[in-house]
Amino acid sequence: MPETSAGIVMYRHRDAEIEVLLAHPGGPFWRHRDAGAWTIPKGQVEPGEAPEAAARREFTEEMGAPATEPVRPLGRIRQRSGKWVEAFAMEGDFDTRELHSNLFELEWPPRSGQMQQFPEVDRAQWFDLAEAKRRLLPAQAPLLDRLATMLRDGG
Numbered sequence: 001m002p003e004t005s006a007g008i009v010m011y012r013h014r015d016a017e018i019e020v021l022l023a024h025p026g027g028p029f030w031r032h033r034d035a036g037a038w039t040i041p042k043g044q045v046e047p048g049e050a051p052e053a054a055a056r057r058e059f060t061e062e063m064g065a066p067a068t069e070p071v072r073p074l075g076r077i078r079q080r081s082g083k084w085v086e087a088f089a090m091e092g093d094f095d096t097r098e099l100h101s102n103l104f105e106l107e108w109p110p111r112s113g114q115m116q117q118f119p120e121v122d123r124a125q126w127f128d129l130a131e132a133k134r135r136l137l138p139a140q141a142p143l144l145d146r147l148a149t150m151l152r153d154g155g
Helices: 051-063 129-135 138-154
Strands: 004-014 017-025 042-044 072-078 084-091 103-107 115-119 121-128
Touching: 004 051, 004 138, 017 051, 017 129, 017 138, 042 051, 051 084, 051 121, 072 138, 084 138, 115 121, 121 129, 129 138
Parallel strands: 004 084
Antiparallel strands: 004 017, 004 042, 017 121, 072 084, 103 115
């Protein structure tokens, strides 16, 4: 059964544009990747956990700030890996200088026997929708279209 993650697309209004907050994955595999590498803050839904609760928990763990504002569902997408991602839109403003991500441990360099810690998210940045689509993992791009439609149709 494919893994399911849940995440939050935080958005804000700036100079008559919509901006979204994206996270750049930490660790050595993503260090030099940019376009097509960014993601929404998200993570695995634990057994028995509601997707909204998982999305809020993961946002807090990866950004270092609680996700307390109301959310609106953006639906599910399937990533290339087969993983499902259920997303929620939340209006807010996050100071990217305050990023404080949780850490994960990885043997690095490979087969060295040395364990190192890396942040799950090494950068967070606000992008307008067009630039966010360019930076985002391609499978997650439909979430931005859904956000734009939701904001246009529902305020």
